[in-house]
Amino acid sequence: MAKVVAVTGNEAVANALRQVNPDVCGIYPITPQTDMMQRYASYISNGKVDTEAVLVESEHSSMSACIGASAAGGRVVTATSSQGLALMWEMLHIASGDRLPIIMPVVNRALSAPLNIHGDHSDAMGARDTGWIQIWSENGQEAYDNTIQAFKIGEHMDIRLPVMVCMDGFIISHSIERLEYLEDAEVKNFVGEFKNLYPLLDLDKPKSYGPLILTDLYHEYKRAQHEVMLKTKDVVLEVAKDFEKMSGRKYGLFESYRLEDADIGLVILNSAAGTSKDVIDEFRAGGIKAGLLKPRLFRPFPYEEVAEALKNTKAVCVMDRADSFGGYGPLFMEVSSALYQLKNRPALINKIYGLGGRDYLPSHAELVLNELKEIADGGKIKIFKEYIGVRE
Amino acid sequence: MKQKGWRDLPAGSVVLEGGSAVKFKTGSWRAFRPVWKEENCIHCLFCWVYCPDMAVKVKDGKRAEFDYDFCKGCGICELECPGKKGKKAIVMVEEGK
Numbered sequence: 001m002a003k004v005v006a007v008t009g010n011e012a013v014a015n016a017l018r019q020v021n022p023d024v025c026g027i028y029p030i031t032p033q034t035d036m037m038q039r040y041a042s043y044i045s046n047g048k049v050d051t052e053a054v055l056v057e058s059e060h061s062s063m064s065a066c067i068g069a070s071a072a073g074g075r076v077v078t079a080t081s082s083q084g085l086a087l088m089w090e091m092l093h094i095a096s097g098d099r100l101p102i103i104m105p106v107v108n109r110a111l112s113a114p115l116n117i118h119g120d121h122s123d124a125m126g127a128r129d130t131g132w133i134q135i136w137s138e139n140g141q142e143a144y145d146n147t148i149q150a151f152k153i154g155e156h157m158d159i160r161l162p163v164m165v166c167m168d169g170f171i172i173s174h175s176i177e178r179l180e181y182l183e184d185a186e187v188k189n190f191v192g193e194f195k196n197l198y199p200l201l202d203l204d205k206p207k208s209y210g211p212l213i214l215t216d217l218y219h220e221y222k223r224a225q226h227e228v229m230l231k232t233k234d235v236v237l238e239v240a241k242d243f244e245k246m247s248g249r250k251y252g253l254f255e256s257y258r259l260e261d262a263d264i265g266l267v268i269l270n271s272a273a274g275t276s277k278d279v280i281d282e283f284r285a286g287g288i289k290a291g292l293l294k295p296r297l298f299r300p301f302p303y304e305e306v307a308e309a310l311k312n313t314k315a316v317c318v319m320d321r322a323d324s325f326g327g328y329g330p331l332f333m334e335v336s337s338a339l340y341q342l343k344n345r346p347a348l349i350n351k352i353y354g355l356g357g358r359d360y361l362p363s364h365a366e367l368v369l370n371e372l373k374e375i376a377d378g379g380k381i382k383i384f385k386e387y388i389g390v391r392e
Numbered sequence: 393m394k395q396k397g398w399r400d401l402p403a404g405s406v407v408l409e410g411g412s413a414v415k416f417k418t419g420s421w422r423a424f425r426p427v428w429k430e431e432n433c434i435h436c437l438f439c440w441v442y443c444p445d446m447a448v449k450v451k452d453g454k455r456a457e458f459d460y461d462f463c464k465g466c467g468i469c470e471l472e473c474p475g476k477k478g479k480k481a482i483v484m485v486e487e488g489k
Contacts, residue, residue: 198406
């Protein structure tokens with residue numbers, strides 16, 4: 001039986017971790033994630049979990065400790081945000097290159113400078129190429145559900161990759177929402193016993209992690225890593241199906257919202273998708289065929305499926321809460337790559353919104369949808385990439 | 393030896409055996425070669441202890457010849473060697489001389 005609760009995103013994810021009860025947790029505070037690991041530390045102190053906490057002096061050390069614990073043969077978690085994720089950078093590559101299924105909630109926050117603690121996607125987008133699976137979450141429920149599913153995806157014997165579960169800082173991490181918790185036993189049964197691949201602590205079978213591999217084999221190892229990412233999509237869908245059976249909540253590679261017959265569409269990640277859906281309903285009520293695509297799996301990116309979902313639209317705006325200065329927004333680049341393979345593709349524009357936690361308002365979505373309507377009706381694209389909600 | 397293709401590799405470049413460094417000969421990096429002068433050797437085995445690789449061999453508890461396949465010429469053995477009566481049992485000689 002599901003239990004209905006009113007909790008914050010951080011609280012929900014901390015509870016998901018408690019229900020999984022991992023072996024080791026690297027802990028270092030950083031806003032807005034701090035509250036999640038603080039709650040988890042309470043579970044440890046109160047004997048609610050068997051997890052060994054490793055209290056470290058930086059996120060670089062936290063990820064290093066996680067890598068060691070995971071290679072040793074444990075089920076391992078940590079959590080971070082912003083500068084913390086940035087400081088982990090070199091270790092993120094090692095975790096994925098060593099194929100260690102570490103699970104890490106990332107509470108998305110802007111990067112310094114200027115210093116800012118609020119929600120945007122610059123941190124996780126910066127970790128796009130680190131070889132981690134990335135799953136994005138619109139609200140607390142999705143963050144909770146995705147965290148539980150992440151274990152089954154990353155630890156799958158065909159995958160063995162680390163997973164980031166992303167949710168918006170403060171907007172989700174610190175807001176109280178209505179959520180449905182699964183029973184402890186259900187979660188335990190769902191994630192199952194942790195299975196090892198090459199545990200260092202199996203002393204009868206000595207092995208080494210992290211060898212020097214030069215021109216003779218490095219290229220082959222990276223090719224193999226790419227292959228695993230290609231397999232990940234199927235595993236994500238398989239795990240989602242099992243999860244739906246247990247919870248009744250359906251997940252895919254992305255969410256399509258009123259997209260089937262849409263002329264115009266938004267592509268938008270995380271919490272801002274919720275705001276946009278309300279505005280799309282208003283446009284639909286006004287007879288305008290608007291829809292939305294909210295990516296869930298960002299790495300690996302489901303190019304063919306996204307192209308398929310958007311192929312009948314006339315104009316699409318990809319909304320980015322991060323920027324690649326001097327380039328397009330990171331999500332735009334992916335969607336653009338996906339659509340290029342189509343013979344007939346929609347007109348595509350890019351808006352940058354909500355950096356450093358700047359509010360994303362329904363009026364912003366209205367503005368964008370009206371512009372898309374004009375383009376779909378035969379108007380010209382005035383500007384390909386534009387900041388919205390910005391003071392002139 | 394036929395090189396492995398990407399499908400044949402263990403996940404995460406994990407080396408699935410112990411002592412595999414024996415197969416990877418690194419002696420060709422060397423610019424200076426340590427030479428053992430047996431007459432000055434007191435068999436303290438400091439060189440064996442300090443060698444960062446496995447270039448110093450021991451036989452029946454006594455110092456034996458260098459295994460140059462694994463010696464990178466770092467010179468730690470020469471530095472640590474106490475020698476006999478002020479004369480070192482290990483001296484570094486430039487390769488090619």
